[in-house]
Amino acid sequence: MAMQSLHDVLVDLVKDTYHAEKQLLRALPKLAKAASDESLRRAFEDHLGETETHVTRLERVFGILEMKPVAKTCHGMLGLIEEGAEVMKESDDGTEAAVDAALIAAAQKVEHYEISAYGTMITFAETLGLDEIADIFKETLDEEEAADEKLSAVAEQTVNASAASAGEDDEEGEEGEEKDASDGDKPAAKSKRETSKRTKSSSSDASKSE
Numbered sequence: 001m002a003m004q005s006l007h008d009v010l011v012d013l014v015k016d017t018y019h020a021e022k023q024l025l026r027a028l029p030k031l032a033k034a035a036s037d038e039s040l041r042r043a044f045e046d047h048l049g050e051t052e053t054h055v056t057r058l059e060r061v062f063g064i065l066e067m068k069p070v071a072k073t074c075h076g077m078l079g080l081i082e083e084g085a086e087v088m089k090e091s092d093d094g095t096e097a098a099v100d101a102a103l104i105a106a107a108q109k110v111e112h113y114e115i116s117a118y119g120t121m122i123t124f125a126e127t128l129g130l131d132e133i134a135d136i137f138k139e140t141l142d143e144e145e146a147a148d149e150k151l152s153a154v155a156e157q158t159v160n161a162s163a164a165s166a167g168e169d170d171e172e173g174e175e176g177e178e179k180d181a182s183d184g185d186k187p188a189a190k191s192k193r194e195t196s197k198r199t200k201s202s203s204s205d206a207s208k209s210e
Contacts, residue, residue, distance in 0.1 A: 010124040018058045019071035034088045036096035097162035111148040
């Protein structure tokens with residue numbers, strides 16, 4: 001669509017955001033399944049219900065604009081969702097807490113993307129005098145900001161500290177293995193010295209005997 005006016009830009013953003021929200025509907029159940037922390041899993045599940053409402057609101061906006069709901073591929077959201085998918089692929093090799101921390105980071109990138117999109121659309125709608133549409137966007141923006149804050153709370157209250165402790169435990173385990181390996185070498189070195197002493201002693205005894 002050729003963008004000749006601010007109205008055209010707004011419509012383009014609505015189409016883009018519509019696609020983004022529908023992609024998120026597919027991604028959130030996977031994120032919830034991958035999460036180990038109960039509070040994090042619940043946050044993803046709660047936001048899934050909110051996202052369904054966001055899609056419905058955007059369809060209302062299309063109706064106000066006298067348009068059929070049409071999605072325009074949102075490459076930004078696809079990229080962010082792909083980042084989350086990569087975290088899930090690597091989850092087998094990581095600790096539960098570290099994976100949860102990575103999931104939160106990926107999810108908050110999504111939230112910040114959406115917060116930016118809705119904030120921009122609110123400004124455009126208000127400039128165009130589309131107050132009803134602006135109010136609809138504000139409802140969703142409030143929920144996106146609340147979801148972001150909930151993720152921050154989960155990270156700060158449990159996940160980040162658990163992930164940090166998991167890293168320390170891994171380091172201690174590696175240090176213990178290195179120490180065990182080092183201790184294992186010492187007897188062998190001592191044995192060589194003792195062997196050398198015995199050899200010298202035997203040579204001396206042989207000389208006396210002669």
